[in-house]
Amino acid sequence: MSGVWVVILIILFSSIPVFAVYIWFRLAKYGFSLARFLLALLAGAAAFFPALLLQELITYPSSAGGRETLFFQVFVRVAFTEEISRLLVLIPFFIISSRLRPEEKNQPLTFNTIKNGAAVGLIAGFGFAILESAVYGASDTGVLLIRAVTAAPLHGACGSRIGAAAVLFRSNPGQALLRIITATAIHGIYNFMAAMPGIPSLAAVLIAVSALATAIITIHGMAYENASEQISGLKK
Numbered sequence: 001m002s003g004v005w006v007v008i009l010i011i012l013f014s015s016i017p018v019f020a021v022y023i024w025f026r027l028a029k030y031g032f033s034l035a036r037f038l039l040a041l042l043a044g045a046a047a048f049f050p051a052l053l054l055q056e057l058i059t060y061p062s063s064a065g066g067r068e069t070l071f072f073q074v075f076v077r078v079a080f081t082e083e084i085s086r087l088l089v090l091i092p093f094f095i096i097s098s099r100l101r102p103e104e105k106n107q108p109l110t111f112n113t114i115k116n117g118a119a120v121g122l123i124a125g126f127g128f129a130i131l132e133s134a135v136y137g138a139s140d141t142g143v144l145l146i147r148a149v150t151a152a153p154l155h156g157a158c159g160s161r162i163g164a165a166a167v168l169f170r171s172n173p174g175q176a177l178l179r180i181i182t183a184t185a186i187h188g189i190y191n192f193m194a195a196m197p198g199i200p201s202l203a204a205v206l207i208a209v210s211a212l213a214t215a216i217i218t219i220h221g222m223a224y225e226n227a228s229e230q231i232s233g234l235k236k
Contacts (some may be wrong), residue, residue: 142208
């Protein structure tokens, strides 16, 4: 199979969660227009490029030991740079979005606001995963299978946490930092398990899928909290 078809297959496979989440958002009436959904997807893909730049700039002394080098590689050079790049793209995304949508400007922080941030981050994570999987899969088909199964769930899960951090950044920096650390830790643990030859690939799959499941449950739970707030307000 030629490299072009490999890339096409990776993109198609990585896009399955995107379609599933879009259908979920529409059925749940989360208020995501197709244009906003696609812009979030593109924002996530755009985060791939500053991540590459940061990874080129950040180096580790070659004289360091094997364990220290591996830890730096998986947790700092890959996980941290990719999550920070996502944050750097999503913060201006929300600022521009609030200016284009007057009803969001100066809106008080609620469950609905955080839910929307997490939902946008989830979509952005999928956008990042599609581009990253296409680039890495085309250059190294040996990582094709594991990336096809885990890249979208992993980046979607981490992206949802970074999306929530982006909307919390100004009003509650402590909570924002906690979500950034959590996303980086999940990403780093996944990288470590995927990189270690003695650890079964299934472990990385479980990390990615379970992290995505908790992100989805959190977004869904926030929707119920917001509905409860609205009902309480109507009763008052």
